Amino acid sequence: MTVTGPRRVRGALRPGAGGPLGLRGLRGRLKGPWRVAVAEASMTPSILAGDWLLVDPSVGRWPRRGSVVVFREPGSGVLVIKRVAGRPGDWVPFSDAWLRLADDEAWLMSDADDEALEADGHGRAVDSRAYGPVPVEALVGRAWFRYWPVRRVGRLPKPPVPAFRRGPGPAPRD
């Protein structure tokens, strides 16, 4: 989606609504984090535990679907990493029904599927399916580049993630 000028300005004026600076202000954003180390396995196979990533902390609104973002997990406040699966205004399947994301909310999902995680001895992935939509105040940055380990250095793949199709009847279960 292209962001038009006036919208951007309006967004900036509304506190916490994901204007260019959001709630944290310019200084807060430039403080970082610029580099993060990944722990745990829910982004397998695209991002593995132990990967070192570069983060762009200057983002103030949810990046496009398929982007990898660092944010504070609702409830616990821990820094976590997930992929944007739904942006503000999108419909997402939630608990046998459809939910429309508000102006400042995103739907964040893990890459790994639960069976694979459980087979590897991990638990289920914890993402929006567990804690619901995430408001933009929780957004910390967009991860865009892997600089370690050497053999996997490069921009993070950003597969095209289609919007959920809101069909008739209950949502598909995964």
Add this chain to the structure above:
Amino acid sequence: MSPLRLLAPRTVVRAHCDLPCGIYDPEQARIEAESCYRIVEKYLANEDPTFRTRAIHIKEERADLVKHHLDVLWHDYFKPEHLEAVPNLHQLFWDANKQVSKVKASTSLDDARKLLDLIDQVDAAWKTTGGEGKTRVAGRPG
């Protein structure tokens, strides 16, 4: 300091997944609910205001624990596929949790008894969907 150390990020982000222990048993909720029941009994039998204050305080604490244990079963143990075996699962947990709130606010034995009955229904649902064989460690001496 090695160059690698310099490059290492200082922030850790988690690609979060659960590590559940997989141990679940409605008995945990039942025991706390029994505490509530017994406390109400003792409350009714004793006129001492200090005792009664303590009883109410402890009852509320125990009731909170009932809620917690019910929620863990509801959120973590029961999975969407269990709905086929127990179609009224959500209603049941809704009713049970509402009943806990009632027990918190009241000193009626009937309310506390009703909560025990609801937990027994949760117990039945747990048994239909796997029960002890799946969620407890075997080998406890009988």
